[in-house]
Amino acid sequence: YGLLGKKFKDTFGHVGGRILGPFLGGLVGLKKPNNHGVPYSLTEEFVSVYRMHSLLxxxxxxxxxxxxxxxxxxxxxxxxxxxxxxxxxxxxxxxxxxxxxxxxxxxxxxxCGALELWNYPLWMKDLIAQDPEGRDRPDHVDLMALEVYRDRERDIARYNEFRRALLLIPISKWEDLTDDKDATKTLKEVYGDDVEKLDLLVGLMAEKKIKGFAISETAFVVFLLMATR
Ligand code: HEM
Structure with a gap:
């Protein structure tokens, strides 16, 4: 509802025009979407932060x-x-x-399930895909591994680089990411001390959540950017 709040909007409608409108009245109810001159599209970054299979x-x-x-x-x-x-x-x-x-x-x-580490549905580690004729393919899919692989093959920035690009503070040690001791121990086993190697999906699940939020701050910022478009 923006800075003016719900009551104002319900009484007077959406005010403020193209520039001030989103700040004063929020995004819903804008007369036209503001694409900032770029045709609407879903970015690779959006796809990556929407990898939320742990909800299942x-x-x-x-x-x-x-x-x-x-x-x-x-x-x-x-x-x-x-x-x-x-x-x-x-x-x-x-x-x-x-x-x-x-x-x-x-x-x-x-x-739904929580977007946390160690909450990926185990049944998704052995999925049977179909070919275009609808026949089951012989090679099963480990979606948990494939998702990390997809982000890497698409050259999606790793967690820290992704945050820098969003002007968010990167982590300099595992304890910046989470207070969970088991998680920091495991992250160290996998990535050593090199926090720059942390894969985006792993970081999104491990990240401390802002109070009252189900998704990570990193994902939330991408959602905000997409919502304004
Ligand atoms: C029964 C439920 C679901 C199944 C069986 C399923 C399965 C899959 C599979 C097989 C892929 C493609 C993997 C690949 O080749 O890269 C995929 C991609 C994806 N899924 Fe799901 N999924 C389910 C539900 C969901 C839900 C609930 C969400 C989000 C809330 C979600 C978000 C995504 C995203 C963002 C991708 C990547 C799409 C892309 O690369 O363009 N999926 N899913």
């Missing part, structure tokens, strides 16, 4: 949407279905049987 659960908690919700306002649980049964060829059949409405209401009543 291990199981879907399927709920009976025909029954009355319980005390916690959730419809009663029918059963937990492992996520690996809901993806690929077999997953498509299973989801058609469950139906769109049950699936989406159930998902709406389930909390």
């Amino acid at each position: 659960p291990d199981d879907l908690q399927l709920r009976d949407i025909t029954a009355k919700p319980g005390l916690n306002k959730s419809p009663p649980l029918i059963r937990s279905i492992p996520m690996e049964n809901l993806i690929g060829q077999e997953g498509e059949k299973a989801i058609s049987k469950i139906g769109f409405k049950s699936l989406f209401v159930s998902m709406g009543h389930q909390a």
Whole structure:
């Protein structure tokens, strides 16, 4: 809602024009998007900070949407279905049987995973991809490893360089990134003392979160930049 707040905007609408508008009234309600002269596109940086597979659960908690919700306002649980049964060829059949409405209401009543280290879904370490004819490929995909590889092959800046480019303070030791002793020990085992080598995705998950935030400060700044466009 910007500096003027919700009450002002609800009463008087969006004010301030192209330059001051985003500051005074926020981004929602601008008459036209401001692309700063560059056609809208999603940047590689945006893709990289959106690598949020840790949000995915291990199981879907399927709920009976025909029954009355319980005390916690959730419809009663029918059963937990492992996520690996809901993806690929077999997953498509299973989801058609469950139906769109049950699936989406159930998902709406389930909390997502946290964007933290050691919370990557293990079922994503052995995914079966399909070829263009829809046949299962023989070589399975370890998505956890592939994501780090993708950022490297696309020349996405490592964590510290990425932060410098956003004018954010880089880390100079592992303790700047996180207070978690297990995490700093493991980061040291993998990267030694060279904090410049830290991969972006690992850094985003390890980073201390700002109070009240589910995503890292680094990702948040990229979201802000994209939202203004
Ligand atoms: C059942 C759920 C999901 C499955 C099976 C899945 C699987 C995949 C796979 C196989 C890739 C491509 C890997 C590659 O070749 O580079 C991918 C990419 C990606 N996924 Fe997911 N994903 C799921 C959900 C999500 C969610 C919930 C998010 C974010 C909130 C997400 C964000 C991304 C992003 C940002 C990429 C990179 C896209 C790109 O390179 O252009 N995915 N995912």
